Amino acid sequence: METEILIIGGGVSGLYAAYCLEQAGIDYQLCESRDRLGGRIYGERYPDSDSGSYFDYGPSWVWPDFQPQIAQLLTELGLTTFEQYLDGDMLFEEAVGNEVKRLSDSSAMQGSYRITGGTQALINALASCIPMQRIHLSSPVTHLIQQENSITIRCANEQAATIKSQRCIISMPPRLIARTLSFTPPLSDKLTDQFIRTATWMAGHAKVIALYESPFWRHDGLSGDGFSHRGPLTEIHDASPAVDGPYALFGFVGYPPKARKMMGEEELLDAVQQQLERMYGPEAATPLKLSVKDWSTDPYTATNDDLLPPLRHPEYGLPNMAVDQWSNKVYFAGTEMADQHGGYIEGAFIAVNTVLEKILYDPA
Numbered sequence: 001m002e003t004e005i006l007i008i009g010g011g012v013s014g015l016y017a018a019y020c021l022e023q024a025g026i027d028y029q030l031c032e033s034r035d036r037l038g039g040r041i042y043g044e045r046y047p048d049s050d051s052g053s054y055f056d057y058g059p060s061w062v063w064p065d066f067q068p069q070i071a072q073l074l075t076e077l078g079l080t081t082f083e084q085y086l087d088g089d090m091l092f093e094e095a096v097g098n099e100v101k102r103l104s105d106s107s108a109m110q111g112s113y114r115i116t117g118g119t120q121a122l123i124n125a126l127a128s129c130i131p132m133q134r135i136h137l138s139s140p141v142t143h144l145i146q147q148e149n150s151i152t153i154r155c156a157n158e159q160a161a162t163i164k165s166q167r168c169i170i171s172m173p174p175r176l177i178a179r180t181l182s183f184t185p186p187l188s189d190k191l192t193d194q195f196i197r198t199a200t201w202m203a204g205h206a207k208v209i210a211l212y213e214s215p216f217w218r219h220d221g222l223s224g225d226g227f228s229h230r231g232p233l234t235e236i237h238d239a240s241p242a243v244d245g246p247y248a249l250f251g252f253v254g255y256p257p258k259a260r261k262m263m264g265e266e267e268l269l270d271a272v273q274q275q276l277e278r279m280y281g282p283e284a285a286t287p288l289k290l291s292v293k294d295w296s297t298d299p300y301t302a303t304n305d306d307l308l309p310p311l312r313h314p315e316y317g318l319p320n321m322a323v324d325q326w327s328n329k330v331y332f333a334g335t336e337m338a339d340q341h342g343g344y345i346e347g348a349f350i351a352v353n354t355v356l357e358k359i360l361y362d363p364a
């Protein structure tokens with residue numbers, strides 16, 4: 001198969017690149033390693049059905065007041081947002097003892113918005129604008145080989161085994177590029193090292209979702225926000241749909257990836273259930289569903305380097321050292337390549353826009 005531009009990675013950045021190329025009438029194909037689109041954006045419905053809101057195991061929030069790209073794209077796609085549920089007190093649990101404090105001053109999440117239907121709705125809306133014959137699922141790219149006027153891409157999938165393209169947009173986290181793709185000729189050592197040093201945002205994290213028939217915490221004057229020094233969850237928020245149920249709380253697990261692995265999922269979820277009951281009362285003990293997504297064990301998001309997550313938000317952006325022999329042939333456009341909002345969904349759009357400007361004004 002031959003194409004003008006091959007997009008590698010079908011997360012929000014790769015999908016947005018496809019959406020823009022589709023609109024510009026430029027020929028492209030997209031290879032995605034997983035059997036689904038969305039990458040770090042992943043949600044499930046309850047019960048598993050064709051309607052209703054998604055419960056997101058990846059991102060929950062967008063900030064359209066100061067993220068203009070997402071604000072514009074949501075309007076274009078006909079998607080709406082609603083404010084994170086904030087009404088009521090928040091809870092705080094100390095590291096030791098059973099006391100749970102109620103704090104009435106403010107919510108930590110003021111100004112945060114959620115996409116109606118879940119963040120997964122953004123992926124579905126983008127995907128619906130792209131002809132399916134341009135998308136190759138379950139197609140992990142393994143090797144990029146440069147020829148005189150083209151690039152041959154090897155893929156671990158029979159149907160898309162080799163694709164020839166003039167250029168590639170690589171919409172993957174830098175660490176995955178360095179650790180899992182091979183290039184002939186190779187990328188410079190300097191660039192590879194820089195990619196390995198660039199932490200994949202949230203790759204070392206795990207998110208728990210607890211679904212309930214009723215939003216009993218709201219009835220109790222609680223916003224759902226909870227913070228704990230005891231754990232396993234360190235930060236908890238309301239994750240219910242804009243309207244109707246099931247209602248939900250979600251939380252980030254505070255134990256590091258290695259500790260989670262040693263503990264195992266069942267023991268972890270038992271401890272989470274006990275914590276929810278401790279903090280939110282007896283009704284929290286009987287969720288309709290309690291589940292966890294541990295991103296650190298997902299090979300299409302995390303590498304071993306992500307087992308020690310960064311303590312604060314890293315500085316992101318495409319390294320100045322460009323791509324030597326691969327200049328004008330490969331372009332890097334995952335969120336970690338954005339010099340503003342890097343790591344966030346907004347960063348994915350910024351990274352893609354930067355690359356598309358280069359492609360459109362820099363003919364091959």
Ligand SMILES: Cc1cc2nc3c(=O)[nH]c(=O)nc-3n(C[C@H](O)[C@H](O)[C@H](O)COP(=O)(O)OP(=O)(O)OC[C@H]3O[C@@H](n4cnc5c(N)ncnc54)[C@H](O)[C@@H]3O)c2cc1C
Binds near residue numbers: 009012014203
């Ligand atoms: C738990 C969690 C919470 C978050 N919360 C927020 C939030 O509230 N707000 C926010 O803005 N952001 C948040 N984020 C970050 C947000 O999810 C990312 O910024 C965004 O999804 C990155 O998109 P991307 O397309 O750049 O990368 P990815 O989503 O990682 O996409 C990369 C794609 O490449 C594919 N791939 C990997 N290897 C190959 C290969 N060899 N060949 C082909 N394809 C390959 C992957 O399967 C994946 O689909 C959160 C992330 C997580 C995990």
